[in-house]
Amino acid sequence: MNETLTATHEARPMNEENGKTIFGFWIYLMTDLIMFAALFATYAVLHDNTFGGPGPEQLFDLNGVLFETLVLLTSSFTCGLAMLAARNGNKNQTMGWFIATFVLGTGFLALEAAEFVRLIASGSGPQASAFLSAFFTLVGTHGLHIMVGLLWMFVSLVQIKRKGLTPFVNSKLSRLALFWHFLDLVWIFIFTIVYLMGIAI
Amino acid sequence: MEHFLLGNLTWDALPHQWFTIGGTSALILGGAVTAFLLTRYKLWGWLWRDWLTSTDPKKIGIMYIVVAAVMFFRGGLDAIMIWLQQAMASGSGGYLDASHFQQIFTAHGDIMVFFVTMGFFFGLMNLIVPLQIGARDLAFPFLNSLGFWLYVAGAILINMFFAVGGQFAAAGWLSLPPLSEAVYSPGAGMDYWIWSLQISGLGSLLGGINFLVTIFKMRAPGMKLFDMPLFTWTSLSSMVLVVSVFPILTVTIFLLWLDRFFGMHFFTTDFGGNPMMYVNLIWMWGHPEVYILVIPAFGIFSEVVSTFSHKRTFGYVSMVMASLGVMVIACLVWLHHFFTMGAGADVNIVFGISTMLIAIPVGVQVFNWIATMWHGRIEFKTPMYWFLGFISTFTFGGMAGVLLADPAADYQLHNTLFLVAHFHTMIVGGALFGIFAGITYWFPKITGFTLDEKWGRRAFWLWLIGFFASFTPLYILGAMGANRRIDHYDAATGYQPFFIMALAGVCIIALGVVAQVIQVYVSIRDRKQNMVGGDPWNGRTLEWATHSPVPFYSFASTPVVRGRDAFWEMKQSGRHNSQTDLVPGGNYEDVELSKNTGMAIYLSAFVFLFGFAMVWHILWLAAIGLIGAIACVIMRSFDEHTEYTVSGSEIMKMELSRKLS
Numbered sequence: 001m002n003e004t005l006t007a008t009h010e011a012r013p014m015n016e017e018n019g020k021t022i023f024g025f026w027i028y029l030m031t032d033l034i035m036f037a038a039l040f041a042t043y044a045v046l047h048d049n050t051f052g053g054p055g056p057e058q059l060f061d062l063n064g065v066l067f068e069t070l071v072l073l074t075s076s077f078t079c080g081l082a083m084l085a086a087r088n089g090n091k092n093q094t095m096g097w098f099i100a101t102f103v104l105g106t107g108f109l110a111l112e113a114a115e116f117v118r119l120i121a122s123g124s125g126p127q128a129s130a131f132l133s134a135f136f137t138l139v140g141t142h143g144l145h146i147m148v149g150l151l152w153m154f155v156s157l158v159q160i161k162r163k164g165l166t167p168f169v170n171s172k173l174s175r176l177a178l179f180w181h182f183l184d185l186v187w188i189f190i191f192t193i194v195y196l197m198g199i200a201i
Numbered sequence: 202m203e204h205f206l207l208g209n210l211t212w213d214a215l216p217h218q219w220f221t222i223g224g225t226s227a228l229i230l231g232g233a234v235t236a237f238l239l240t241r242y243k244l245w246g247w248l249w250r251d252w253l254t255s256t257d258p259k260k261i262g263i264m265y266i267v268v269a270a271v272m273f274f275r276g277g278l279d280a281i282m283i284w285l286q287q288a289m290a291s292g293s294g295g296y297l298d299a300s301h302f303q304q305i306f307t308a309h310g311d312i313m314v315f316f317v318t319m320g321f322f323f324g325l326m327n328l329i330v331p332l333q334i335g336a337r338d339l340a341f342p343f344l345n346s347l348g349f350w351l352y353v354a355g356a357i358l359i360n361m362f363f364a365v366g367g368q369f370a371a372a373g374w375l376s377l378p379p380l381s382e383a384v385y386s387p388g389a390g391m392d393y394w395i396w397s398l399q400i401s402g403l404g405s406l407l408g409g410i411n412f413l414v415t416i417f418k419m420r421a422p423g424m425k426l427f428d429m430p431l432f433t434w435t436s437l438s439s440m441v442l443v444v445s446v447f448p449i450l451t452v453t454i455f456l457l458w459l460d461r462f463f464g465m466h467f468f469t470t471d472f473g474g475n476p477m478m479y480v481n482l483i484w485m486w487g488h489p490e491v492y493i494l495v496i497p498a499f500g501i502f503s504e505v506v507s508t509f510s511h512k513r514t515f516g517y518v519s520m521v522m523a524s525l526g527v528m529v530i531a532c533l534v535w536l537h538h539f540f541t542m543g544a545g546a547d548v549n550i551v552f553g554i555s556t557m558l559i560a561i562p563v564g565v566q567v568f569n570w571i572a573t574m575w576h577g578r579i580e581f582k583t584p585m586y587w588f589l590g591f592i593s594t595f596t597f598g599g600m601a602g603v604l605l606a607d608p609a610a611d612y613q614l615h616n617t618l619f620l621v622a623h624f625h626t627m628i629v630g631g632a633l634f635g636i637f638a639g640i641t642y643w644f645p646k647i648t649g650f651t652l653d654e655k656w657g658r659r660a661f662w663l664w665l666i667g668f669f670a671s672f673t674p675l676y677i678l679g680a681m682g683a684n685r686r687i688d689h690y691d692a693a694t695g696y697q698p699f700f701i702m703a704l705a706g707v708c709i710i711a712l713g714v715v716a717q718v719i720q721v722y723v724s725i726r727d728r729k730q731n732m733v734g735g736d737p738w739n740g741r742t743l744e745w746a747t748h749s750p751v752p753f754y755s756f757a758s759t760p761v762v763r764g765r766d767a768f769w770e771m772k773q774s775g776r777h778n779s780q781t782d783l784v785p786g787g788n789y790e791d792v793e794l795s796k797n798t799g800m801a802i803y804l805s806a807f808v809f810l811f812g813f814a815m816v817w818h819i820l821w822l823a824a825i826g827l828i829g830a831i832a833c834v835i836m837r838s839f840d841e842h843t844e845y846t847v848s849g850s851e852i853m854k855m856e857l858s859r860k861l862s
Binding site: 019021024031032035038041051127129130131134151168172 | 340341406409410411413414417418419444445446447448449451452453456459460463464465466467469471472473474475478482485831835838839841
């Protein structure tokens with residue numbers, strides 16, 4: 001509040017602009033979170049409706065999922081290192097860490113796709129029961145977000161390469177990093193609620 | 202091969218019934234006349250440069266209102282067709298078959314909620330909220346333009362079935378499953394419903410984010426949250442609801458689409474699907490949605506009452522708290538739409554009580570408005586008429602709502618015309634009257650001249666009388682047990698006289714609409730006499746502190762706020778000269794404004810293409826639409842030069858020439 005009170009209008013440039021976009025992006029992330037919440041609720045309601053087909057215990061491979069999780073968590077770590085490098089103005093390091101993040105993200109997607117293919121091949125595709133519809137949609141929506149994140153990261157790499165670490169590019173990078181960590185957080189919930197609780201309970 | 206190229210599209214999809222031929226002809230004729238006039242007067246460039254590509258909220262707001270007005274006529278025609286059928290349909294009468302009738306009430310509901318009421322409010326917010334907080338633009342001008350064009354894409358898509366397909370969804374405005382599933386609604390109409398709402402809903406979500414950031418981050422120096430005008434406050438409440446619940450709508454429609462397109466089983470009756478989950482999800486969005494529509498109207502009335510009573514709003518803080526209270530409780534009542542689901546007495550009574558609680562904050566507002574008028578010098582301009590009409594209808598409909606909130610009573614009234622009468626009293630008497638009041642009130646701010654008072658009052662009386670004439674019989678019919686959405690009924694029920702009365706009522710409303718059209722025409726014709734300055738009503742809030750019509754830079758110099766009713770305070774303290782009038786050697790700073798861009802149009806066109814292709818399962822076209830849209834976003838993300846600067850000296854020159862002319 002005090003900030004707005006004392007803000008003179010001449011002193012508005014980059015900082016205030018950046019503050020606006022970051023704040024707006026946070027609100028967007030919250031709307032995305034509500035979207036995931038609705039999908040989680042759907043999964044919670046439908047997870048027992050296997051219609052006589054296989055349930056979580058028969059379908060999930062916890063070791064594979066744990067590996068998947070570690071890959072994604074590591075990508076969050078490298079993304080953090082990339083942001084650190086960006087703050088220090090080190091262009092090559094920033095690009096290097098983002099490329100590492102990109103590779104890890106792609107690896108995560110490949111692992112997820114492999115799981116989906118395995119399930120569909122064994123006759124447990126999204127059409128098999130309400131439980132599987134909810135499972136594929138919740139996990140798949142997260143995967144779709146990862147895909148968007150990877151595309152964004154690719155575009156950002158081009159922008160770093162062409163424009164350098166200008167305030168314009170950095171502001172975009174900070175939002176990309178937020179997005180990436182956010183997806184990590186959502187995955188933690190998927191890992192816990194879908195996989196761990198699915199097998200333990 | 203043919204299926205690859207055209208998906209489910211066949212020759213049968215082209216117009217061949219009287220209403221699709223009529224609708225398509227109307228579309229083509231309207232387009233041809235517009236194109237002819239634009240070419241004749243060489244206005245294409247003007248239209249493109251000054252309007253379509255504009256990112257100025259003052260222009261986007263006007264475009265929203267124009268589109269919403271067109272859609273209002275479209276939805277109104279549906280209303281007349283519904284009532285005509287019901288008035289004729291005693292026994293086996295009526296001029297429509299059941300399927301066509303179902304499509305009409307479905308389209309009527311969706312159009313009125315998504316494209317009329319939402320459109321009008323986004324328009325008014327675009328026009329007024331930035332001015333009320335002393336800002337020159339929204340936080341994200343490009344997203345604002347994009348939100349508008351997505352809304353337009355949705356509006357075109359919902360009318361597209363006239364030209365391609367010939368049938369719309371026929372499962373009610375919320376398309377409840379299992380009826381909306383592929384088994385029972387195999388046609389493309391349901392997919393038009395899905396993609397039209399999905400696309401326009403995305404636009405609303407973008408708008409919600411944009412307004413929240415604008416209101417929180419861009420207020421004029423000195424304006425604290427509790428200095429904000431009440432229309433800004435209620436817009437804030439409404440937009441908080443938008444960002445909270447529109448994601449749920451997106452998910453719900455997405456899941457229905459997955460059921461239909463991929464054969465999944467979220468809401469099917471077999472394979473473990475659960476249709477009631479759809480009902481829960483859609484009302485978790487749907488109930489807050491009706492408050493999204495009505496809360497901004499509360500704000501408009503607060504402005505109108507305070508201005509025309511020449512008093513500050515009574516109980517400002519309690520007004521703010523009330524609108525925030527409605528905002529919160531709105532999210533906790535959704536189950537009252539389906540007490541009959543059978544969740545049990547415990548669950549039902551919780552939601553019954555939470556529903557009744559809403560009457561408290563709304564009641565606080567009603568009393569505050571009355572107390573604001575008390576001892577005021579009330580000026581009876583048209584907006585005040587709309588306010589008085591609103592307060593009587595809204596109180597009436599609100600009490601019917603409290604009645605419906607009682608689960609035991611609701612078991613009798615569920616899905617009857619009583620309910621239809623109730624929510625029309627709230628949406629028409631609440632939201633729509635608010636929109637009319639707002640448009641009349643702010644019209645001089647937007648155009649520089651006032652709307653004609655005489656025709657305004659005529660329109661008001663026709664609307665009010667027509668409203669009660671058409672909806673009072675519906676309350677009675679509902680209490681008699683008449684179901685909503687009936688296309689015919691037994692003559693022995695004795696329904697017909699009431700339906701005929703309702704039809705007579707809607708004819709009076711139609712005359713009211715005619716009076717409004719005449720009002721606009723007369724006002725434009727006589728605009729020279731009705732020219733007013735920046736402050737025609739002796740206003741209290743910042744939007745009146747600048748010229749009418751508002752120049753593109755909004756404020757010559759940024760207003761500095763010292764409390765509530767900022768402009769009133771400026772006038773009282775004699776500060777207002779420094780704000781609106783030219784002070785020689787005054788302080789005119791450089792102003793940064795957003796450049797025009799056609800990107801939002803291209804992007805929305807690709808999204809539209811994607812939606813249309815998905816309706817007909819033309820996958821290659823959908824791929825083009827999707828890739829095109831993504832390419833647009835990427836291209837935009839490279840653009841650093843989205844703003845231009847107007848120097849203070851230029852603004853001073855423009856202000857000077859305005860002073861001299």
